[in-house]
Amino acid sequence: xxxxxxxxxQKHVQCLHEYNKHFHQIDKxxxxxIYFHDIGKLNKLFQTRILKIEKGLPVKKNQxxxxxxxxxxxxxxxxxYVKKRNDYKEIFKEANIIRGHHGYLKTIKExxxxxxxxxxxxxxxxxxxxxxxxSELGIAFRNFLNEFKQKRSLIDFKKxxxxxxxxxxxxxxxxxxxxxxxxxxxLAAMRKSKFNKRDVETxxxxxxxxxxxxxxxxxxxxxDLTKIRNMIxxxxxxxxxxxxxxxxxxxxxxxxxxxxxxxxxxWDEGNKSIMVVPFLAVTDQTEKIIRDIYKNYPNNxxxxxxxxxxSHHSMSNGKYDIEDDSDDWSMIERWSGSIVITTTVQFxxxxxxxxxxxxxxxxxxxxxTIVIDEPxxxxxxxxxxxxxxxxxxxxxxxxxxxxLSATPPSLTKETVKMIDNExxxxxxxxxxxxxxxxxxxSIDEWIHKAWELTKNNNxxxxxxxxxxxxxxxxxxxxxxxxxxxxxxxAQETPLKRMVLVDKIKKMIKENKKVxxxxxxxxxxxxxxxxxxxxxxxxxMPILIQFAGRINRKAVKERSDVYVLPxxxxxxxxxxxxEYNHTLTIINKYNNIINESDYLKASNEYFLMxxxxxxxxxxxxxxxxxxxxxELDKFSLIENDYTVNAIVLEGHDDEIKQMFEKVTGEKYINxxxxxxxxxxxxxxxxxxxxxxxxxxNLFSINTHKDQVIEFEHPRLKGLYYIKNN
Numbered sequence: 003x004x005x006x007x008x009x010x011x012q013k014h015v016q017c018l019h020e021y022n023k024h025f026h027q028i029d030k031x032x033x034x035x036i037y038f039h040d041i042g043k044l045n046k047l048f049q050t051r052i053l054k055i056e057k058g059l060p061v062k063k064n065q066x067x068x069x070x071x072x073x074x075x076x077x078x079x080x081x082x083y084v085k086k087r088n089d090y091k092e093i094f095k096e097a098n099i100i101r102g103h104h105g106y107l108k109t110i111k112e113x114x115x116x117x118x119x120x121x122x123x124x125x126x127x128x129x130x131x132x133x134x135x136x137s138e139l140g141i142a143f144r145n146f147l148n149e150f151k152q153k154r155s156l157i158d159f160k161k162x163x164x165x166x167x168x169x170x171x172x173x174x175x176x177x178x179x180x181x182x183x184x185x186x187x188x189l190a191a192m193r194k195s196k197f198n199k200r201d202v203e204t205x206x207x208x209x210x211x212x213x214x215x216x217x218x219x220x221x222x223x224x225x226d227l228t229k230i231r232n233m234i235x236x237x238x239x240x241x242x243x244x245x246x247x248x249x250x251x252x253x254x255x256x257x258x259x260x261x262x263x264x265x266x267x268x269w270d271e272g273n274k275s276i277m278v279v280p281f282l283a284v285t286d287q288t289e290k291i292i293r294d295i296y297k298n299y300p301n302n303x304x305x306x307x308x309x310x311x312x313s314h315h316s317m318s319n320g321k322y323d324i325e326d327d328s329d330d331w332s333m334i335e336r337w338s339g340s341i342v343i344t345t346t347v348q349f350x351x352x353x354x355x356x357x358x359x360x361x362x363x364x365x366x367x368x369x370x371t372i373v374i375d376e377p378x379x380x381x382x383x384x385x386x387x388x389x390x391x392x393x394x395x396x397x398x399x400x401x402x403x404x405x406l407s408a409t410p411p412s413l414t415k416e417t418v419k420m421i422d423n424e425x426x427x428x429x430x431x432x433x434x435x436x437x438x439x440x441x442x443x444s445i446d447e448w449i450h451k452a453w454e455l456t457k458n459n460n461x462x463x464x465x466x467x468x469x470x471x472x473x474x475x476x477x478x479x480x481x482x483x484x485x486x487x488x489x490x491x492a493q494e495t496p497l498k499r500m501v502l503v504d505k506i507k508k509m510i511k512e513n514k515k516v517x518x519x520x521x522x523x524x525x526x527x528x529x530x531x532x533x534x535x536x537x538x539x540x541x542m543p544i545l546i547q548f549a550g551r552i553n554r555k556a557v558k559e560r561s562d563v564y565v566l567p568x569x570x571x572x573x574x575x576x577x578x579x580e581y582n583h584t585l586t587i588i589n590k591y592n593n594i595i596n597e598s599d600y601l602k603a604s605n606e607y608f609l610m611x612x613x614x615x616x617x618x619x620x621x622x623x624x625x626x627x628x629x630x631x632e633l634d635k636f637s638l639i640e641n642d643y644t645v646n647a648i649v650l651e652g653h654d655d656e657i658k659q660m661f662e663k664v665t666g667e668k669y670i671n672x673x674x675x676x677x678x679x680x681x682x683x684x685x686x687x688x689x690x691x692x693x694x695x696x697x698n699l700f701s702i703n704t705h706k707d708q709v710i711e712f713e714h715p716r717l718k719g720l721y722y723i724k725n726n
Contacts, residue, residue, distance in 0.1 A: 003133070004052045005043055009195045014040065017190035017197050018183075024202040025182060026368040035183050038080070039100050042072025046131040065121070066128035074101040075129065076143065078159060084142045094163045095176040103184055107176060107356040109631050110166055117160035126151055170391070170627045174398045177356075181364035185336055188362065192332055201333075205310050205340045207270045207296075211263045214295040226556045229430045230256050239420055242269040245400040247392055247417045251424040251601065253431055254408045254550030259291060262373045262406050266341070269402055273369035276342045278349045280376040286500060286664075287529055288375075289313050289343050296341075312339025314348065332691075337363040346380065347638045350388060353395065354626060354636040364399075373404045378411040378543045378604075379525075382580070382616050384638055387623040389414050408550060409543040409604035412612055424601065431597040433553040434563045436545055438593040441567040445474055448566060452536040453483070455564050459533035460485075461510045462517045463551055466538045467575045469493050469521055476519050485515035492523055495649050497664065497699045499523065501656045506530060524551065531555055539567035541580040542587055542607035546600045577616035583607050639703075646701050647709040647721040648672070653700075661699065672700060680714045 005014035018036045042048070047067035054061045074097050081087045081096075098107050101116075108116060129147055134140040146154075189201055221228045230253060250265075252258045266275035279288050292311055299310060314334050337344075352360050380388065393416045396403050404420070405413065421427070439455070442448050448466075456462045462485075466472050469491045476489035486509070490502045509516045510531060524530065525547045531554035537545060545565060553561035565588070568574075574581065587603050587610075588595070595603050625632035650672050653661075658669040679685065679693050697720070709721035 013195045017195040018186040020197040021186040038077040042069035099180045117156040181361045184362045207267045250420045276372045278374045280379045313343040412608040434549045436595040438565040441569045461532045463532040463535040489519045491521045536564045542584045579616035583610040
């Protein structure tokens with residue numbers, strides 16, 4: 003009997019058991035799930051199909067050899083009719099996992115209704131094709147099948163699960179069991195059922211970060227940042243604390259990322275460390291720092307690929323380990339590295355998922371140190387729900403979560419502050435001050451006022467809330483000023499943004515005159531240091547983040563950062579209450595907020611949000627708790643009117659060079675890439691992933707009415723831009 007082409011069923015199951023033994027014991031033993039998940043493959047129709055595949059013959063799928071459905075029914079028979087179990091909630095979880103291990107978990111309602119949708123004749127055809135033995139299960143199976151054909155109904159199963167009492171713990175438990183089963187299954191399949199211990203090893207981090215810090219150029223002793231860094235005392239956190247939520251509040255420029263990496267090393271103890279960054283624009287910057295820190299890792303083992311450092315997001319280069327013939331993307335997607343770099347969107351949308359592929363990595367986070375960088379950037383609508391779930395996830399998965407920020411959002415009562423003197427740190431800061439100007443009525447007025455406020459500086463940053471406004475300002479000023487003008491928004495492809503950020507950094511370093519017009523993409527975590535800035539009105543923490551892009555290294559004695567509101571609400575993208583709370587705080591400080599008061603002003607803002615929330619929404623926490631279909635709507639990116647579309651043209655030499663730098667491969671024209679992909683007879687899993695990853699580098703989110711859907715069936719669901 004075969005489970006996969008050229009792999010015996012018995013060997014495959016044994017390999018799953020071997021992988022399972024090497025993982026953290028985070029739930030009940032899943033040996034039963036391993037035994038039953040593929041038992042439906044012992045089906046004459048399925049075995050015939052595998053033989054045809056081995057001989058290179060064409061094959062057709064038959065509904066009667068759907069092994070996941072058959073496996074689930076054999077499992078139900080064994081647990082309910084042979085073992086006589088009556089803990090139907092646990093049986094529901096496990097049956098749902100077996101049925102969904104190649105797709106997704108069904109909600110409680112979907113699973114109950116599923117028994118009304120199954121075609122009984124096709125099910126019987128599949129069950130009759132199962133090879134049986136004279137074991138207790140084999141005899142019971144034959145007896146049940148005869149009874150089932152004559153008088154037993156599928157409704158009998160449905161009734162067992164109709165009144166399941168559910169909780170958040172049950173949701174997490176089911177996700178974890180699915181995660182573990184899927185990971186073991188896919189590792190075994192990828193390795194052709196030959197266990198590879200390297201797959202489950204976590205390399206030690208050692209203490210490389212302090213050595214890296216010692217090599218960095220030193221600031222002057224009288225520099226504000228030097229004083230603050232000397233005040234930061236985290237020695238009491240060297241010993242790994244209990245699982246929970248921790249808050250690390252440090253001013254912008256004080257070395258938050260490096261401090262978090264030191265703590266990751268202290269708390270290592272053979273567990274993973276996960277760095278969750280707010281935007282794709284920051285992942286490249288963070289990854290460069292981390293790879294530089296560990297470039298002298300002993301024998302460089304794993305550091306070149308992903309065994310030590312694994313970067314998982316849409317711009318990852320797909321390289322896992324150059325000494326390994328594994329499916330690179332499969333290993334990256336399971337978060338194999340000792341240090342995993344991912345995005346806020348990827349992290350939370352994994353946790354809120356019922357998709358087997360997304361959830362595969364979940365059990366690999368057990369015991370991890372998880373640094374969530376700039377959590378205040380998450381919309382309040384989502385944060386008010388996610389912060390309630392974080393302590394539950396931390397307890398169940400034994401996480402140590404560090405919320406890393408200069409202006410942390412509202413925290414749960416369980417959160418432990420890692421720095422006692424966080425307010426004192428800010429008292430020495432005088433790099434910037436936020437000055438709010440009188441509101442203006444038009445874009446032309448905004449441009450005129452912004453230029454008057456900033457024209458005497460070399461590097462200038464203007465940020466507005468909407469992409470459309472940014473481009474309108476750019477078109478009006480790009481040929482009218484005494485400097486180069488650069489516009490950078492989410493309407494540039496990831497590759498284009500990387501090219502522009504590199505160009506901006508170089509111009510700032512060379513003290514050249516440059517004006518950058520942008521949106522929120524340059525605000526949180528991007529290491530740029532402008533002389534002066536003007537920003538449209540936004541919530542208080544976002545204004546403070548913006549100030550962190552100005553005089554970042556305290557080279558100037560002080561820089562003014564201007565807030566320039568529009569009178570007209572048509573320019574707004576935030577909730578009215580968010581603006582009202584911000585304006586209340588601005589008025590309290592008489593329109594000028596010094597950097598020493600930034601943390602205080604931010605905390606005042608979040609306190610006002612708690613007292614008068616901009617929005618009250620429990621949709622997703624309720625969906626997670628009750629495991630309902632609303633969970634599928636969860637997304638940190640609100641895109642009701644947009645789709646992801648590919649920009650097919652406009653790839654200049656700089657774009658091509660950046661492509662080769664990011665992917666490590668020679669640039670290929672997208673038309674050629676797409677034609678090659680569509681014309682291949684067979685597309686391997688890793689080729690499909692690599693193809694999508696390359697397309698992501700050239701993609702943007704845009705209005706649905708601006709795109710055309712590809713016609714080729716292999717490109718179903720993909721779009722390209724009508725007019726570049």
